Amino acid sequence: MADFSVTPWEASGVIDYDKLIAQFGTKKISPLLKERISRAAGELHPMLARDYFFSHRDMDLIVDSHEKKEGFFLYTGRGPSGQMHIGHLVPLAFTKWLQDKFKCNLYIQITDDEKFLVKQGMQWEDTQKYSHENILDIIAVGFDPKRTFIFKDSEYVRNIYPLMLAIAKKTTLSTAKAVFGFTDSTNIGLSFYPSYQIVPTFFEKKRCLIPSAIDQDPYWRIQRDIAQSLGYFKTAAMHSKFLPPLSGMEGKMSSSVAQGAIWLTDDAKEVKSKINKYAFSGGKSSIEEHRKLGGNPEIDVSYQWMKIFFEPDNKKLQALHDEYKSGKLLSGEMKAALTERINSFLQAHREKREEARETIKEFTHEGALATQMWEKHF
Numbered sequence: 374m375a376d377f378s379v380t381p382w383e384a385s386g387v388i389d390y391d392k393l394i395a396q397f398g399t400k401k402i403s404p405l406l407k408e409r410i411s412r413a414a415g416e417l418h419p420m421l422a423r424d425y426f427f428s429h430r431d432m433d434l435i436v437d438s439h440e441k442k443e444g445f446f447l448y449t450g451r452g453p454s455g456q457m458h459i460g461h462l463v464p465l466a467f468t469k470w471l472q473d474k475f476k477c478n479l480y481i482q483i484t485d486d487e488k489f490l491v492k493q494g495m496q497w498e499d500t501q502k503y504s505h506e507n508i509l510d511i512i513a514v515g516f517d518p519k520r521t522f523i524f525k526d527s528e529y530v531r532n533i534y535p536l537m538l539a540i541a542k543k544t545t546l547s548t549a550k551a552v553f554g555f556t557d558s559t560n561i562g563l564s565f566y567p568s569y570q571i572v573p574t575f576f577e578k579k580r581c582l583i584p585s586a587i588d589q590d591p592y593w594r595i596q597r598d599i600a601q602s603l604g605y606f607k608t609a610a611m612h613s614k615f616l617p618p619l620s621g622m623e624g625k626m627s628s629s630v631a632q633g634a635i636w637l638t639d640d641a642k643e644v645k646s647k648i649n650k651y652a653f654s655g656g657k658s659s660i661e662e663h664r665k666l667g668g669n670p671e672i673d674v675s676y677q678w679m680k681i682f683f684e685p686d687n688k689k690l691q692a693l694h695d696e697y698k699s700g701k702l703l704s705g706e707m708k709a710a711l712t713e714r715i716n717s718f719l720q721a722h723r724e725k726r727e728e729a730r731e732t733i734k735e736f737t738h739e740g741a742l743a744t745q746m747w748e749k750h751f
């Protein structure tokens with residue numbers, strides 16, 4: 374038995390990402406592939422350079438499509454089960470980079486249906502409130518309104534239901550049980566839901582690229598089994614690791630453990646107090662010992678967050694690493710540096726979120742981007 378587990382809904386234990394590649398049947402992002410992406414994009418995003426995005430399916434074919442000028446489109450999503458935390462922003466920030474570099478269309482799915490079905494005690498009204506709140510946070514990431522369409526499942530379903538049925542008809546219950554671990558006590562809504570998460574990969578007759586954390590990959594496995602028989606491409610995907618929770622390098626930052634997460638709605642005081650109280654430290658128990666023996670950046674959550682998201686400058690990151698390891702930089706100083714970064718990031722985010730109230734319609738309007746490819750099948 375593995376001592377960790379990753380499903381689309383939960384992650385626990387210290388995750389061995391190489392083992393996950395073998396388990397899920399994906400591929401490691403190789404130095405050669407990074408070089409190709411860098412050439413195509415004109416630069417390499419730090420999350421790629423630092424192997425935070427570490428695994429893929431068919432990313433080489435996406436680069437081929439780009440080189441042949443056939444283009445591709447992007448698809449990602451969010452399940453509105455509550456306010457968003459910083460972990461949710463990480464794949465979105467990377468998606469924005471891809472859209473900026475490759476100028477492609479992007480579809481963002483808001484799965485109000487999924488979260489209603491999966492969460493015990495979740496009221497429909499709550500999923501609707503959080504859908505709206507989450508869409509504002511997503512827009513604040515800075516996507517191009519001319520190339521982005523954000524849709525909520527319960528609203529958009531009328532446009533895609535026939536295509537969803539075509540996918541459902543090709544997917545047996547035993548496949549869904551094997552891929553998602555559904556049992557006889559899983560509600561029947563949830564066994565149908567995966568067909569909806571697959572639909573957007575068919576929104577254009579081009580290759581689709583999905584950036585997300587690796588937990589969403591099981592859906593793409595089913596998509597890749599049936600896509601060609603429905604006349605579409607197998608989807609490509611790029612998978613990230615998880616932003617760890619404040620409490621340490623186990624599991625993922627998750628909505629269900631409030632103390633482990635920094636919410637996008639946390640104010641400067643809350644951020645400071647959470648980091649000081651909860652951020653797991655790789656430092657020694659006394660200043661004297663720390664100065665003498667140094668800290669361990671590999672398990673220090675504040676350093677890891679800097680590496681993943683908050684310190685894009687390689688030289689500055691290296692300095693944090695080396696000074697921490699040598700004992701020159703104390704845990705409290707690492708925490709203070711991170712707190713400062715998060716708070717300036719969140720302040721800018723909040724301002725952009727307010728502006729999003731004015732522009733939301735540009736992203737959610739069923740306009741030019743909403744394709745109706747399914748009509749071809751019926």
Ligand code: TYM
Nearest residue numbers: 449450451452460461463464482585586589615616625626
């Ligand atoms: P959800 O709302 O659980 O997560 C939204 C996105 O955030 C990623 N994620 C994380 N990334 C880094 N660190 C973390 N701690 C962390 N926690 C979550 C998820 O991988 C996801 O990319 N069913 C989906 C919604 C969805 C979707 C999609 C996601 C529909 N279509 C296509 C990705 C791509 C969900 O509930 O995501």
